[in-house]
Amino acid sequence: MRNGSCLCGAVRFTIVGELGPVSFCHCGMCRRWHGAPGPYAEARREDVRFDAPDALQWYQSSSFARRGFCRHCGSSLFWERLGGPMLDVVVGALDEPTGLRAEQHIYVAHKGDWYDIADGLPQQAEGSSGAG
Numbered sequence: 001m002r003n004g005s006c007l008c009g010a011v012r013f014t015i016v017g018e019l020g021p022v023s024f025c026h027c028g029m030c031r032r033w034h035g036a037p038g039p040y041a042e043a044r045r046e047d048v049r050f051d052a053p054d055a056l057q058w059y060q061s062s063s064f065a066r067r068g069f070c071r072h073c074g075s076s077l078f079w080e081r082l083g084g085p086m087l088d089v090v091v092g093a094l095d096e097p098t099g100l101r102a103e104q105h106i107y108v109a110h111k112g113d114w115y116d117i118a119d120g121l122p123q124q125a126e127g128s129s130g131a132g
């Protein structure tokens with residue numbers, strides 16, 4: 001079980017199931033949303049419980065996906081394929097120790113021109129879920 005929250009603490013959540021490996025998404029949308037590559041770990045939607053769902057706001061960022069953030073402090077918290085069973089959790093929102101490790105970089109073909117990736121992890125030019 002893992003807990004997480006936004007910067008101001010209005011959005012708190014608990015993940016009762018497993019989290020997938022951590023991927024850094026370098027797509028242009030994540031870059032703007034996070035101000036940097038976005039670190040995500042995938043959970044089953046039904047395994048995530050919210051303490052204060054009213055503080056969680058959703059922005060539909062493409063025809064097939066939406067992004068969840070705190071309506072008070074603006075913290076970036078979730079990415080979700082519309083109607084899908086999974087929820088991508090922004091790893092920086094989790095309480096530590098997370099017990100997680102970064103495992104790969106995705107959408108590297110779209111990465112910002114102002115940084116290098118030098119950690120030796122596998123890099124994929126694109127991704128499997130679609131940038132949205």
Ligand SMILES: [Zn+2]
Nearest residue numbers: 006008070073
């Ligand atoms: Zn907040």
Ligand SMILES: [Zn+2]
Nearest residue numbers: 025026027030
């Ligand atoms: Zn992305």
